[in-house]
Amino acid sequence: xxxxxxxxxxxxxxxxxxxxxxxxxxxxxxxxxxxxxxxxxxxxxxxxxxxxxxxxxxxxxxxxxxxxxxxxxxxxxxxxxxxxxxxxxxxxxxxxxxxxxxxxxxxxxxxxxxxxxxxxxxxxxxxxxxxxxxxxxxxxxxxxxxxxxxxxxxxxxxxxxxxxxxxxxxxxxxxxxxxxxxxxxxxxxxxxxxxxxxxxxxxxxxxxxxxxxxxxxxxxxxxxxxxxxxxxxxxxxxxxxxxxxxxxxxxxxxxxxxxxxxxxxxxxxxxxxxxxxxxxxxxxxxxxxxxxxxxxxxxxxxxxxxxxxxxxxxxxxxxxxxxxxxxxxxxxxxxxxxxxxxxxxxxxxxxxxxxxxxxxxxxxxxxx
Ligand SMILES: C[S@@+](CC[C@H](N)C(=O)[O-])C[C@H]1O[C@@H](n2cnc3c(N)ncnc32)[C@H](O)[C@@H]1O
Numbered sequence: 001x002x003x004x005x006x007x008x009x010x011x012x013x014x015x016x017x018x019x020x021x022x023x024x025x026x027x028x029x030x031x032x033x034x035x036x037x038x039x040x041x042x043x044x045x046x047x048x049x050x051x052x053x054x055x056x057x058x059x060x061x062x063x064x065x066x067x068x069x070x071x072x073x074x075x076x077x078x079x080x081x082x083x084x085x086x087x088x089x090x091x092x093x094x095x096x097x098x099x100x101x102x103x104x105x106x107x108x109x110x111x112x113x114x115x116x117x118x119x120x121x122x123x124x125x126x127x128x129x130x131x132x133x134x135x136x137x138x139x140x141x142x143x144x145x146x147x148x149x150x151x152x153x154x155x156x157x158x159x160x161x162x163x164x165x166x167x168x169x170x171x172x173x174x175x176x177x178x179x180x181x182x183x184x185x186x187x188x189x190x191x192x193x194x195x196x197x198x199x200x201x202x203x204x205x206x207x208x209x210x211x212x213x214x215x216x217x218x219x220x221x222x223x224x225x226x227x228x229x230x231x232x233x234x235x236x237x238x239x240x241x242x243x244x245x246x247x248x249x250x251x252x253x254x255x256x257x258x259x260x261x262x263x264x265x266x267x268x269x270x271x272x273x274x275x276x277x278x279x280x281x282x283x284x285x286x287x288x289x290x291x292x293x294x295x296x297x298x299x300x301x302x303x304x305x306x307x308x309x310x311x312x313x314x315x316x317x318x319x320x321x322x323x324x325x326x327x328x329x330x331x332x333x334x335x336x337x338x339x340x341x342x343x344x345x346x347x348x349x350x351x352x353x354x355x356x357x358x359x360x361x362x363x364x365x366x367x368x
Contacts, residue, residue, distance in 0.1 A: 197255030
């Protein structure tokens with residue numbers, strides 16, 4: 001069966017998710033905060049396995065205008081839940097309402113659950129739903145009286161690739177790190193270096209990207225527990241992804257950080273990502289960093305100096321980054337920074353700039 005599928009994304013990343021879906025062979029449409037595409041359950045799995053910059057993949061089961069609880073009930077009853085769910089499905093429901101007639105999430109949750117369980121009871125000829133089987137988390141979104149009822153196929157959010165055990169001081173989301181690597185203009189024949197590598201997210205995501213390593217290869221997805229999914233096809237997709245991984249041609253991917261503890265964590269993450277052979281890191285102050293190569297793609301997420309007391313140090317660090325680029329004159333720098341004074345301290349205007357959010361922090365992504 002063909003479903004309407006949705007890949008959700010953080011603000012600013014929708015366009016990249018759209019591009020990724022097209023590269024996977026799907027026709028995609030970008031809407032507010034998500035990208036819509038069509039496919040089977042197994043296509044949803046493929047998207048989970050391969051999308052680097054999306055947060056989740058959802059199945060859109062029902063969509064339409066709702067002005068009352070009756071409307072919502074009817075909308076849910078009209079959808080083919082039995083195609084997806086077994087008789088013992090466990091169905092947690094969550095809801096967000098905004099600028100709509102229906103503004104009580106808990107009431108909407110109760111209505112949707114009632115409609116859905118009635119549908120399953122009628123189809124399976126049972127008098128109650130035991131909810132002892134696989135989970136099918138339902139997300140309801142009601143915005144300006146338009147409802148969408150979706151089922152989550154991912155489970156843990158897609159940024160959880162399975163290699164991170166500890167977040168460090170200021171972790172960068174894996175999805176955003178992947179987007180930075182994709183938008184940097186990096187040609188994967190050029191050496192790449194992160195001079196403030198922290199726990200290594202940018203290095204690992206860049207190495208995944210350049211070696212065609214599916215980001216979800218080492219983790220599972222909730223939908224793999226669903227009985228109506230073609231397990232053989234999923235296994236085939238996983239095997240194809242394993243075969244597609246070609247790390248042999250990776251250029252030098254290296255990182256450094258002034259903090260020895262961060263480098264220790266970074267090494268753990270690189271090991272857990274299975275990339276020890278391909279990524280080298282060291283404890284080095286950026287101001288003393290000199291790489292053997294002349295042409296390098298620098299990729300960095302320096303500290304932002306949120307506390308006033310850190311400001312001076314941060315501005316000096318940004319100036320130091322300019323020195324680093326000057327010492328490697330044929331090189332490029334792509335940097336994500338939440339400090340509006342970055343360009344001033346760096347002493348040059350970015351040739352390209354776009355706005356992202358790192359968690360709740362508004363950041364500029366800049367190319368030099
Ligand atoms: C925002 S964190 C980077 C987080 C990283 N992207 C990650 O995924 O974990 C900034 C890093 O810059 C490092 N740093 C600060 N001053 C530095 C310097 N002078 N030289 C090198 N690294 C420095 C900090 O130790 C910290 O790990």
